[in-house]
Amino acid sequence: MIEERDVMEQALEAGKAPGNGVVLETVVVTHGLPAPHNLISAAEMSEAVERGGGKPLFTGFVDGLLRVGLTMEELRDLASRPDVIKAQARDIPLCVSRKLCAGTTVSSALVLAERAGLEVVVTGGIGGVHRGYGTSLDASADLPELARRSAIVVSAGTKSLMDLEKTLEYLETLGVPVVGYQTSEFPAFYSRLSGLHLEHRVDSPEEAVSFYKAMKQYGLSRSMLLCVPVAAEDSMDPEDVARVVEEAHERARVLGIKGKALTPFLLTAMGVISDGRTVRCNLSLLRSNAYVAGRIASTLSRLA
Ligand code: PSU
Ligand code: MN
Numbered sequence: 001m002i003e004e005r006d007v008m009e010q011a012l013e014a015g016k017a018p019g020n021g022v023v024l025e026t027v028v029v030t031h032g033l034p035a036p037h038n039l040i041s042a043a044e045m046s047e048a049v050e051r052g053g054g055k056p057l058f059t060g061f062v063d064g065l066l067r068v069g070l071t072m073e074e075l076r077d078l079a080s081r082p083d084v085i086k087a088q089a090r091d092i093p094l095c096v097s098r099k100l101c102a103g104t105t106v107s108s109a110l111v112l113a114e115r116a117g118l119e120v121v122v123t124g125g126i127g128g129v130h131r132g133y134g135t136s137l138d139a140s141a142d143l144p145e146l147a148r149r150s151a152i153v154v155s156a157g158t159k160s161l162m163d164l165e166k167t168l169e170y171l172e173t174l175g176v177p178v179v180g181y182q183t184s185e186f187p188a189f190y191s192r193l194s195g196l197h198l199e200h201r202v203d204s205p206e207e208a209v210s211f212y213k214a215m216k217q218y219g220l221s222r223s224m225l226l227c228v229p230v231a232a233e234d235s236m237d238p239e240d241v242a243r244v245v246e247e248a249h250e251r252a253r254v255l256g257i258k259g260k261a262l263t264p265f266l267l268t269a270m271g272v273i274s275d276g277r278t279v280r281c282n283l284s285l286l287r288s289n290a291y292v293a294g295r296i297a298s299t300l301s302r303l304a
Helices: 004-012 027-032 037-051 072-080 089-097 106-116 142-148 164-174 205-217 238-255 259-273 277-303
Strands: 021-024 055-062 065-068 085-087 102-104 120-122 152-155 178-181 200-202 224-227
Touching: 021 037, 021 106, 021 277, 027 037, 027 072, 027 085, 027 102, 027 259, 037 055, 037 072, 037 277, 055 072, 055 089, 055 106, 055 277, 065 106, 085 089, 089 106, 102 106, 106 120, 106 142, 106 152, 120 277, 142 164, 152 205, 152 277, 164 178, 178 205, 200 205, 205 224, 205 277, 238 259, 238 277, 259 277
Parallel strands: 021 055, 021 120, 085 102, 120 152, 152 224, 178 200, 178 224
Antiparallel strands: 055 065, 055 102
């Protein structure tokens, strides 16, 4: 476990963090998945990262103290405490000054990874541009943070409930490469295909690492968004997904759910509406992403 004091030391003497470390965001555990699936998923992800040759490090705040490498017990505690907040990057100082407990989103995990000298971050799907962006201006803080931090972020794209096309436009504007892993299509989270073509593609961990190294060589200090499609046997029918997403948005509209509560609300609602199908699919893609992240981290440390 790397405590805050150690992280600071590492910032000074670079290279102390495990070269094969994989940073796991934890909002998926604290806010994204219903119990008991959230902790089952955490254990499965941890195992998958290790199977890929990486070292799993869950990030979060425990009473205002940063953890990069939560123990399973601390994670269990975070998953069950009612006062645990969903912390994006701008909430980090709040967690510290108020001594809060928090799960980390991709944006805060990116900040913490950088501090710990780690370059591989894994999630299910990054936050994206919400539907109705034209009037709500709701786009995830994950997007600008991807443009600020150097890392390989492994995901199944952005969650199906987002506007996938606008999310890709936004990432293009930010200059964040969106790279298909063994695919030339932007995955649609619960489904393998979205109909949206990706210009960038890699077919192995070695190729992914070489792409990332080229970014660093040319001073492109931002993240590479590596997109892994969900396993074929767990991929959902796009029409089923569309129906579930519609219904979940309708429920959010009726209840007036907005802001940071919207994504967790929609994920939960979709699980209920689909009778657990979206949750099973979410667990599957988290396992795949964790395995690929483990392989990337082990390759990165070998070729460093
Ligand atoms: N992937 C999942 N479930 C989740 C998330 C990702 O399968 O709950 C979390 C991540 O922490 C991501 C966050 O950073 O959702 C995005 O939230 P928002 O759209 O509010 O920025
Ligand atoms: Mn938002």
